[in-house]
Amino acid sequence: MDIDKKITDDLVANDVSFVTTVPCKQLAGVIEMIDARDEIFHIPSNKEDEGMGLCAGAWMGGKRPAIIMQNTAIGVTINTLATLIQYYRMPLPMLISYRGELREPIACQVEMAVHTKALLAQLNIPTYHFHHQSDVEELDAILKYTFMCNKPVAILTDANFWGGYGDQ
Amino acid sequence: MIRSEILKEIAPILRDQLVVCNIGIPSQELHAIDDQPSNFYMLGTMGLASSIGLGLALSQPKPVIVIDGDGSILTNLGTLPTIANNVADNYILLIVDNGSYGSTGDQPTYAGQKTSLSKMAEAAGCERVIECAAEDTGRVLQEALDANQMTIIVSKCESGNAKMPPITMDPVVIRDRFMKAVQA
Numbered sequence: 465m466d467i468d469k470k471i472t473d474d475l476v477a478n479d480v481s482f483v484t485t486v487p488c489k490q491l492a493g494v495i496e497m498i499d500a501r502d503e504i505f506h507i508p509s510n511k512e513d514e515g516m517g518l519c520a521g522a523w524m525g526g527k528r529p530a531i532i533m534q535n536t537a538i539g540v541t542i543n544t545l546a547t548l549i550q551y552y553r554m555p556l557p558m559l560i561s562y563r564g565e566l567r568e569p570i571a572c573q574v575e576m577a578v579h580t581k582a583l584l585a586q587l588n589i590p591t592y593h594f595h596h597q598s599d600v601e602e603l604d605a606i607l608k609y610t611f612m613c614n615k616p617v618a619i620l621t622d623a624n625f626w627g628g629y630g631d632q
Numbered sequence: 633m634i635r636s637e638i639l640k641e642i643a644p645i646l647r648d649q650l651v652v653c654n655i656g657i658p659s660q661e662l663h664a665i666d667d668q669p670s671n672f673y674m675l676g677t678m679g680l681a682s683s684i685g686l687g688l689a690l691s692q693p694k695p696v697i698v699i700d701g702d703g704s705i706l707t708n709l710g711t712l713p714t715i716a717n718n719v720a721d722n723y724i725l726l727i728v729d730n731g732s733y734g735s736t737g738d739q740p741t742y743a744g745q746k747t748s749l750s751k752m753a754e755a756a757g758c759e760r761v762i763e764c765a766a767e768d769t770g771r772v773l774q775e776a777l778d779a780n781q782m783t784i785i786v787s788k789c790e791s792g793n794a795k796m797p798p799i800t801m802d803p804v805v806i807r808d809r810f811m812k813a814v815q816a
Binding site: 482505507508509510511513514515516517518519520521522523524525526527529543544546547548551552553554 | 652672674675676677679680681682683684685686687688689690691692708710711713714718803804806807810811814815
């Protein structure tokens with residue numbers, strides 16, 4: 465299965481037309497594909513909280529947004545999630561490269577990985593963990609759920625899901 | 633002139649436009665001077681007014697005016713290259729540059745010292761950057777609307793705040809009436 469294509473197709477099928485990204489090697493393929501799709505306006509951001517601001521504005525302007533980022537950014541964006549996205553009740557699918565999980569080669573990534581789910585749980589953010597390739601089948605339903613409930617929703621995608629970090 | 637005097641002067645221009653207003657006292661002042669459904673007040677999340685406004689401008693055709701501050705731009709400096717590289721000609725960023733963090737007790741910012749935000753905006757690649765005196769803000773803002781070109785305005789004014797009450801409106805109400813104004 466071409467995961468990058470499946471993710472991009474699901475975004476387009478759910479009318480997600482404004483995507484901001486902060487890169488990760490695991491996400492390089494999907495970012496490239498999103499950039500190439502005419503149905504999606506791709507706007508790279510310099511920091512994830514900036515990206516969430518862009519998404520908030522796009523949603524108020526009538527577009528369905530999404531953010532693509534690393535799990536390390538949960539540490540950057542807690543205030544933005546609480547006081548902008550959740551406080552004003554806005555939908556935000558967050559496709560997250562879950563670094564620091566099984567098959568991770570860089571030890572420091574584990575330091576944020578061990579906090580990732582706890583922080584998301586503390587924020588009451590619905591969280592899905594894609595570990596096997598077949599888990600991507602749920603993405604369509606997760607996107608529909610996100611825009612039904614107007615909440616930020618986290619989709620953690622680990623190295624095993626992507627076929628091993630750097631092994632792709 | 634201080635920020636609230638600028639806001640009073642430009643209120644007739646802002647009234648018919650979509651406005652995204654910076655956290656804290658700027659939003660309290662605008663809310664007290666001329667509350668409009670077309671104003672989006674930030675109640676939290678310092679630094680993101682320029683980003684919210686850019687996302688909005690890129691997603692629909694109406695003009696968007698962001699009222700930001702020097703302190704908030706410094707908090708989110710990455711915003712300037714993103715603005716410069718994603719041109720939206722319906723986007724006006726008005727940076728009320730009073731050289732201080734007004735909402736937290738007027739501590740000095742670096743923008744009031746050696747740092748020039750207009751030069752930083754230019755270096756980021758923004759093509760229409762206008763630095764003006766506080767007294768000229770209304771004229772420069774109207775010209776930016778008439779130019780129909782993405783514009784960054786740095787309005788140099790004095791530090792100081794008007795005493796205004798906090799905004800007690802529910803954030804979802806602020807957001808809902810703002811979205812209706814966007815769609816109107």
